[in-house]
Every structure is written in structure tokens, then in C-alpha cells.
Amino acid sequence: MSSPVAGNKITWEVSSSSSGSTSVLSRTSLRCTLLASICGSSWSRGGLRCSSTRARTLARTRVIAKRLPRKLDVMEGENAVFCVETRDVVEGSCWSRDGLQLRESPRTVLKSFGRTHLLVLVHVTRQDAGIISFTVGESQTSSQLRVKCVKHDPPSAPVAAEMSVVETNTALLTWCPAPDSHLRPASHYLLERREAAGGEWVQCLATDLPSSVRVLGDSVPREADYCFRISAANKHGRSSPVEFPGSVHLAPAARVERGLQDAWVRDGEDAQFSLELSAAVHGSWFLNGARLAEEEDTGGRWSVQRHGMEHSLLIRGARLVDSGAQVTFVSGGVRDSAILHVQGDQGTHLGVLPGPQQQGLSLPAGMPVLLECQVSTPDAPVCWLKDGKAVPLDDVMAVQAEGCVRRLLLRSACPSDTGVYTCDTGDDAVSFVVTVTEVPVRIISSNEEAPHTYMAGQRVELWCQLSRPAAPVRWYKDGEEVEVGQSLVLEQEGPRCKLVLPCAQTQDTGEFVCDAGGDSAFYTITVAGEIVSSNEGASHAYMAGQRVELWCQLSRPAAPVHWYKDGEEVEAGESLVLEQEGLQCRLVLPCARPQDTGEFVCDTGGDSVFYTVTVAGGYNRHLHPSPSSLSPGLCVLSTRRRRRARWRCRRGTV
Structure with a gap:
């Protein structure tokens, strides 16, 4: 104050x-x-x-009865509690940290109970440290909050590290977690490698497997002897590394990026062979099957060198006796060879350049063809022949010369280009066998995906578009080749082929296939009958004189219908009536007779229904013919239910 x-x-x-x-x-x-x-x-x-x-x-002064301590030490994550008591019940108190007023929040609890005032900081962190002050009016008390961090130690180093090299080009590394791993668990393990000859450790793998890992040769950048070490790690740090005893020889899998090529040299000149691999690995050179030393031999005849992924062999002073020698390079699964050609001072000699065609080439029509050979002198003239005749030079076929390389180019081959091509220098010749095959026919589009459900009598058309016109195709139904006729027509116009059923029948239902040789289209055809429903399943047993009605419901109106009885077409008359209203057709016998017994058929051409009708004989009850309809001498039996039967004749009653 x-x-x-x-x-x-x-x-x-x-x-x-x-x-x-x-x-x-x-x-x-x-x-x-x-x-x-x-x-x-x-x-x-x-x-x-x-x-x-x-x-x-x-x-x-305003009285603060119980003040804050000068300092308060709290472990990180615990709760910090501050309590102040005033002499009287007061209002307008304020809590602050480093001069900034504290507000109520999930981590800040402010409470007042009469003369007692509380501040609770929940789960304190290092950011909560500072000067905590309580102010009421002109009175103030303060305390320094110090947050002590909990020390988290990284995991202990693994133990029992071992390396197994039983498998070729593979290292099996095993270890055990530290004995106190339950106290300081590791979330993952870090594996490092370096070359045994020296160098820096490089992390090559992070794994959560707690016991072993397999390292393959494909995982290293180049062929060498490698050492490994491992350490345990979690979010609080990593342990000291533990090195696996020993080393292992690993080599990545290599492939040929640029292969060996035959060499043509004159007598006494040096011959150079080289190739490039996809990985830096060791390899061996062989001359006619004999392995060459890594360094120059004592006579200085050859020299083997390696620069990164490129390997080379230099043969000094090649002699005529060396001509035809085979030079081979071997490295793991890689093997490549070339031929040494040594020529005298006279004559021009040819050799085939390595390439995908070699000296035999088969390709589909439309693809380009490139034939190459190498002459011994850059100015040597050559002549290209096809089947013994000079090739015609035009827009499709051309010859090229570049240094010692001679080329024949066919820009777009066709089947007629098949033959034996020869590059002739007069002193030497090289031949190539070229086979040009027809491009397989493909079906570009078709209506096989369209719905193919039809009614009997409808027209069915199946078509497919081919990749080239006039290509041969075959049509099949249910696995058997179809036969052309009035009921099935095959058409082909340019690249489009069609199968047409002018009037489909129910027996046409099945799977049709258009086969173009290398491609096919499939069509599932369903032909439904024209007769949708009928009363053929009903009982057709009648008594003589009863009315008989046979009917069927058609799929389309006004469809032609024929009725048959016992194989013969019926004739309409008083005793047999044919009716057709819309989709329904009827055959009516107004007064059936025993001779009407038989099999009736309703035939629509593509569909039929059958009715077996039986008419039993006997007298007809309740029959009352008019007197005028009675013939002379004709008698009729007349009866009523529960009455005596009486015969009536034209001239009297019996």
C-alpha cells in the first residue's frame, strides 16, 4: 500500500x-x-x-483469511487445487493466471462456498504452469504453479539377435523383446543395414513383428555383403541398436536391359562386348565355355570391367582363328551370348543384328516389318531379294543404310508379303523368313444384348458387325451348325452378318451362336406359342344332344386358325359352328352326336391345342319336337321326371 x-x-x-x-x-x-x-x-x-x-x-484492507501457498508442485496429468478463505462472504472475486482471468471450462473449475473459494485445474499440462492469483477488491494472494513432467523412457533394446543364412540370397533375422518390455513396450522395430566393407547405417525396414523378419536379395540396391542391426521404438524414443552377428551376401534380381551384340572386327583389331543389367550385381564372362578371370590374363588378351550396372569384355587383337567364338555372360538367372566374327582384309561379310525377329518372324497383317543386318564395311552395297527376286521399292517397302547397318522396312505387311527375304552383298548373304498371318476377325458390335423373346409367327433377326468385310462366319443353334432354308435365312452385306427367321416357331427356341473364328456372339432366343390359353384341359365328355364348346385364347387378334377332327379339317355347318371374336376362337357343336366323338385340334401354324371329345348315345329327356317336324311313321319317346314314358307317333299315341 x-x-x-x-x-x-x-x-x-x-x-x-x-x-x-x-x-x-x-x-x-x-x-x-x-x-x-x-x-x-x-x-x-x-x-x-x-x-x-x-x-x-x-x-x-479487505481481509483474506487463508492465502495461497507461495508455490505448488503438481505432476503432469494430475489435478491442481487452490483454496482461499476470506474473512467475510464476498462477491466479485477473480482467479487469474499470469494476469489473464480464468473462465469456467471443462478443465477449469471455479467454485465458491460462502467464505471458501476453490480453483481446480484438471489434468494439468506444462502449459498450465504460471502465477495463479486470487483477487477480491484490492486484496490479492498468489501462488506459483509448477508442473513436473512425467518421465517416459524409450523401450529397452531387443535381446538374442541372431542371423540365419541357410537360404540362398536371403537372411532370416530373429530376436526377442527386452525382458522389461511389459513396462516399456515397443510399438515397432527399426531394422538398419550397411555394407560389411563399411559405410553408413541405412534404415531398410520398420516392422511391428516382435520376433523375426526375412530380408531378400531384391531389397538391397546392389550386390554386396551386408550387416544388420535392430532397435525397439515407441512414441517416446528408440532403444540403442543391437547388431546381428555376422554378415550375409545379398544380390538383387537382375534382368538384361541392353543385351550383348555380335562383334565384327578385322584380323588384329580389338573386339568389345558389353551389356547393361537392371541392378548392380557381379557376373562372369565365358569364351567358348571357358571362364575368364576377373582381371586381365597374363598375356593381356582380354580385360573384364564393371561400372555400376554395365559389364564389358575387351578382347585384344582378335585373330581369324577366333572367328565364330561364343562370348557368354552369366549372373544368377541372367545369361546372354554373342558371336565374335573376325574377317580378313578381302571381301564383305554380313551378320544379323540381334532383335526380336532374329532370322524368323511371324506377325499379323497390318504390322510393320523391319529386317536388319550389318556389313563389315560402311560403304558395302547390298541387294535385297524376296524369294530370289529383287524386292520392288514403293510406298510400302523401303531400304535404309546407316553406317554398317542395312535395313529393309515394310510399313504395313499383308499375307502376300510372306516369304524368304535375303540381304546379298555378293560375297555373303543373310536370309530372313517372314510369315504374315491374317488378322483374327473380331465382332465389333451385335444385338446379342437385346431381348430376344418372340411370339410364334414373328420375324427374328440376329446380326453382328465384323472387324473386316467378307470375313467367313458360322452360325450354330444349340451346338449344331444351322441349315439354310425357307424357315432360316443367312445374309451378309459387307461387315454385317445376319440370321433371319421369317416366321419363328416354338421349336426355334434355343441358343444361337455367331462364330467368327477368334470371336463369338451368343443369342438366347425364346419363341412363345400363339395360343395363350384354352379349355383343352377341361373334361370333354358329353351326352348326345348337349352343346359342346371348344375355345382357345390367341396371343394376337385375327391370327389364322384351322380346326381339325381326327386329322381332317372340319367344315362349318348347322351341326358345327366356327366363331372368332378378337383373341378368342371357338368351335361349337350345338347338338352333339355320338359320331362327334374324336380328337379336335386348333392349329395356328406355330402352335396347337388338342381336345378329346366323347359323346355318349341314348335318348334325350325333355325332347318336345313339333308335330310338323315328325316324319311319317316316326315315333318319339317323351317323358317327364317321375312320370311314365309315352311314345308319340304322327298318327296317334301309343
Whole structure:
């Protein structure tokens, strides 16, 4: 508490309300400051008066009965609790950290219970450290919050590291977790490698497997002897590495990127052979099956070199006796060979350049053909022949010369280009066998995906579009080749082929296939009958004189229908009536007779239904013919239910 005054002598007086006594402090200064910092003393319970010879100032402190500790140490993650008690119940209190007011939040709890005021910081972190202050009015108490971090140790190093090299070009590395791994568990393991000859350790693998890992030769950048070490790690760090005892020879799988080529040299010249692999691996050179040393031999005849992925062999002073020698390079699964050609001073000699065609080439029509050979001198003339005749040079066929290389180019081959091509220098000749095959026919489009459900009598058309016109195709139904006739027509116009059924029948249902040789289209055809429903399944047993009605429901109106009885077409008349209304056709016998017994057939051409009709004989009850209809001498039996039967004749009654 401070008070500015004027004068040379300043006096502070402290009056205690409890004892009524007064203490006097004096100090000569332009500004005098009194710090009442003793909690619970009488200094904080009375009034303070600052006076000088010219002025007097009065002040009264607000009492904080229980203050905060000077500092509070809390472990990271625990709760920090601050408690302050005031003399009286007060309002307007404030908690702050480093001068910034604290607000209620899930991690900050502010509570007041009468004279008790609480601040709880939940799960403190290092960011919560600072000066925590409680202020009410002009009174304040503070505490320094110190957050101690929990020490997290990285996992311990693995133990029992071992290396197994039983498999070729493979290393099996095994280890065990540290004995205290349950206290400081590892989330993953880091594997490092380096060449046994020296160099830096390079991380090559991170695995969560706690016991073993298999390292293959394909995982290393180049062929060498390698050492390995492993360390355990988690989010708090990594252990010290443990090195696996010994080393292993690993080599990546290589393939030929640029192969060997035959060499043509004159007698006494040096011959150079080289190839490039996809990986840096070791290899061996062989001359006519004999392995050549890595270094130059004592006579200085050859030199073997390797630069990265390129291997080369230099044969110095090749002689005529060396002509035809085979040079071979071997490295693991890679093997490549070339021939050494040594020529004299006279004559021009030819050799075939290595390539996909070699000296025999088979390809589909439309593809380009390139034939290459190499002459011994750049200015040597050559002549290209096909089947013994000079090839015609046009827009399709052309010859090229580049240094010692001679080429014949067919820009777009066709089957007629098949033959034996020869490059002739007069002194030497090289031949190539070229076979050009017809491009397989493909079906570009068809209507096989369309629905192929038809009614009997409808027209069916199946078609497919071929990749080239006039290509031969075959049509099959249910695995058997179809036969052309009135009911099945095959058409072909340019690249489009069609199978047509002018009037489909139910027996045409099945799978049709258009086979173009290398491609096929499949069509599933369903032909439904024209007769949708009928009463053929009903009982057709009648008594003589009863009405008989045979009917069938057609799939389309006005379809032609024929009725047959016992194989013969019926004739309409008084005793047999034929009716057709819309989709329904009927055969009616108004008064059936025993001779009407038989098999009736309703035939639509593509579909039929059968009715077996039986008409039993006997007299007809309730028959009352008119007298005029009775013939002379004709008698009729007439009866009623439960009455006596009576015969009636034209001339009287019996």
C-alpha cells in the first residue's frame, strides 16, 4: 500500500480493532510504501493511516483469511487445487493466471462456498504452469504453479539377435523383446543395414513383428555383403541398436536391359562386348565355355570391367582363328551370348543384328516389318531379294543404310508379303523368313444384348458387325451348325452378318451362336406359342344332344386358325359352328352326336391345342319336337321326371 505525500517526515499508523492499540512507523521519503503481507497478523485487520506535517491518508484492507501457498508442485496429468478463505462472504472475486482471468471450462473449475473459494485445474499440462492469483477488491494472494513432467523412457533394446543364412540370397533375422518390455513396450522395430566393407547405417525396414523378419536379395540396391542391426521404438524414443552377428551376401534380381551384340572386327583389331543389367550385381564372362578371370590374363588378351550396372569384355587383337567364338555372360538367372566374327582384309561379310525377329518372324497383317543386318564395311552395297527376286521399292517397302547397318522396312505387311527375304552383298548373304498371318476377325458390335423373346409367327433377326468385310462366319443353334432354308435365312452385306427367321416357331427356341473364328456372339432366343390359353384341359365328355364348346385364347387378334377332327379339317355347318371374336376362337357343336366323338385340334401354324371329345348315345329327356317336324311313321319317346314314358307317333299315341 502506498501514499504520495508532501513533506519531509511521513508517519504510518496501524490501529488494531481487536486491541485498540496503535503502532506508528515513520520514514522520510517523498513516497512511503507499507506492505502488509503477513497473513493473519493484526496488520491486515485494522485501518492504516499515512500522515505528514501537511496531509493525512486513510485506507482499510479487505481481509483474506487463508492465502495461497507461495508455490505448488503438481505432476503432469494430475489435478491442481487452490483454496482461499476470506474473512467475510464476498462477491466479485477473480482467479487469474499470469494476469489473464480464468473462465469456467471443462478443465477449469471455479467454485465458491460462502467464505471458501476453490480453483481446480484438471489434468494439468506444462502449459498450465504460471502465477495463479486470487483477487477480491484490492486484496490479492498468489501462488506459483509448477508442473513436473512425467518421465517416459524409450523401450529397452531387443535381446538374442541372431542371423540365419541357410537360404540362398536371403537372411532370416530373429530376436526377442527386452525382458522389461511389459513396462516399456515397443510399438515397432527399426531394422538398419550397411555394407560389411563399411559405410553408413541405412534404415531398410520398420516392422511391428516382435520376433523375426526375412530380408531378400531384391531389397538391397546392389550386390554386396551386408550387416544388420535392430532397435525397439515407441512414441517416446528408440532403444540403442543391437547388431546381428555376422554378415550375409545379398544380390538383387537382375534382368538384361541392353543385351550383348555380335562383334565384327578385322584380323588384329580389338573386339568389345558389353551389356547393361537392371541392378548392380557381379557376373562372369565365358569364351567358348571357358571362364575368364576377373582381371586381365597374363598375356593381356582380354580385360573384364564393371561400372555400376554395365559389364564389358575387351578382347585384344582378335585373330581369324577366333572367328565364330561364343562370348557368354552369366549372373544368377541372367545369361546372354554373342558371336565374335573376325574377317580378313578381302571381301564383305554380313551378320544379323540381334532383335526380336532374329532370322524368323511371324506377325499379323497390318504390322510393320523391319529386317536388319550389318556389313563389315560402311560403304558395302547390298541387294535385297524376296524369294530370289529383287524386292520392288514403293510406298510400302523401303531400304535404309546407316553406317554398317542395312535395313529393309515394310510399313504395313499383308499375307502376300510372306516369304524368304535375303540381304546379298555378293560375297555373303543373310536370309530372313517372314510369315504374315491374317488378322483374327473380331465382332465389333451385335444385338446379342437385346431381348430376344418372340411370339410364334414373328420375324427374328440376329446380326453382328465384323472387324473386316467378307470375313467367313458360322452360325450354330444349340451346338449344331444351322441349315439354310425357307424357315432360316443367312445374309451378309459387307461387315454385317445376319440370321433371319421369317416366321419363328416354338421349336426355334434355343441358343444361337455367331462364330467368327477368334470371336463369338451368343443369342438366347425364346419363341412363345400363339395360343395363350384354352379349355383343352377341361373334361370333354358329353351326352348326345348337349352343346359342346371348344375355345382357345390367341396371343394376337385375327391370327389364322384351322380346326381339325381326327386329322381332317372340319367344315362349318348347322351341326358345327366356327366363331372368332378378337383373341378368342371357338368351335361349337350345338347338338352333339355320338359320331362327334374324336380328337379336335386348333392349329395356328406355330402352335396347337388338342381336345378329346366323347359323346355318349341314348335318348334325350325333355325332347318336345313339333308335330310338323315328325316324319311319317316316326315315333318319339317323351317323358317327364317321375312320370311314365309315352311314345308319340304322327298318327296317334301309343
